Amino acid sequence: MSGTAILSALAQEQQGLIAQLDNPRQLVRAGRDFWLGRLHGQEVVLACSRIGKVAAATTATSLIEGFGVERIVFTGVAGGLGQAVQVGDLVVATRFVQHDMDASPLFARFEVPLYGRSEFACDAALSALLVDAGQFALGTLDSAARTAATTPVLHQGLIASGDCFVSSAAAGEALKRTLLGVGLEALAVEMEGAAVAQVCHDYGIPFAAIRSISDRSDDTARGDFEHFVAHVASHYARAIVDHLMRALALRAAARH
Numbered sequence: 001m002s003g004t005a006i007l008s009a010l011a012q013e014q015q016g017l018i019a020q021l022d023n024p025r026q027l028v029r030a031g032r033d034f035w036l037g038r039l040h041g042q043e044v045v046l047a048c049s050r051i052g053k054v055a056a057a058t059t060a061t062s063l064i065e066g067f068g069v070e071r072i073v074f075t076g077v078a079g080g081l082g083q084a085v086q087v088g089d090l091v092v093a094t095r096f097v098q099h100d101m102d103a104s105p106l107f108a109r110f111e112v113p114l115y116g117r118s119e120f121a122c123d124a125a126l127s128a129l130l131v132d133a134g135q136f137a138l139g140t141l142d143s144a145a146r147t148a149a150t151t152p153v154l155h156q157g158l159i160a161s162g163d164c165f166v167s168s169a170a171a172g173e174a175l176k177r178t179l180l181g182v183g184l185e186a187l188a189v190e191m192e193g194a195a196v197a198q199v200c201h202d203y204g205i206p207f208a209a210i211r212s213i214s215d216r217s218d219d220t221a222r223g224d225f226e227h228f229v230a231h232v233a234s235h236y237a238r239a240i241v242d243h244l245m246r247a248l249a250l251r252a253a254a255r256h
């Protein structure tokens with residue numbers, strides 16, 4: 001098939017999306033459920049990677065090799081790192097870095113060996129559609145879905161991925177400082193995006209990602225994350241995916 005893959009780490013981050021599929025079909029590959037169907041007339045595959053870079057890379061590779069998707073969009077949660085990035089905000093990634101990549105002294109800190117780079121860029125056109133979708137989602141959230149005292153806003157910038165859940169203010173600050181040391185200002189941290197970005201780079205297919213901020217990567221991160229994933233994340237995902245697929249349908253119609 002062709003079409004768009006909607007990828008998340010956890011099932012809770014996609015809750016309700018399967019029910020919206022037209023003509024849903026379930027397939028199991030590599031121990032994962034893949035849901036095929038249509039949204040706004042467009043072919044989609046919904047998948048959950050589970051947590052971490054290897055799980056995400058396996059799932060992205062399956063989506064491309066096994067399902068022939070044309071593009072991958074990641075929607076899920078992240079911990080805020082940037083000062084202005086608060087719980088309930090959205091971050092559309094412009095690029096990704098693996099914050100736990102360190103093959104020094106063979107390669108520069110954060111550089112992915114033999115790629116000659118430490119960052120992988122997201123597709124600009126697909127990311128622009130996610131910015132529109134994110135703004136739409138922020139406008140549709142009812143008060144039950146809002147957790148922040150402030151009005152949630154959308155940011156765009158660098159997201160850092162690594163195989164650790166950042167659950168103390170000290171760890172969050174250290175991560176920020178280390179990245180800033182090489183001029184990288186990360187807005188948020190999560191555990192999958194950079195791996196999917198690298199796989200999509202390898203296959204030459206567009207990738208974009210939007211993350212809602214579940215916690216501030218600090219001492220209350222665990223509780224904040226669990227609450228947000230259980231009660232808020234899927235509200236964002238449903239609105240974002242609905243708006244995105246409508247936009248992709250309009251784009252496809254304009255091309256015919």
Ligand code: ADE
Pocket residue numbers: 077078079080164165166167189190191214215216217218221225
């Ligand atoms: N995803 C959501 N919150 C996170 C955190 N604090 N660290 C890593 N990944 C996350």
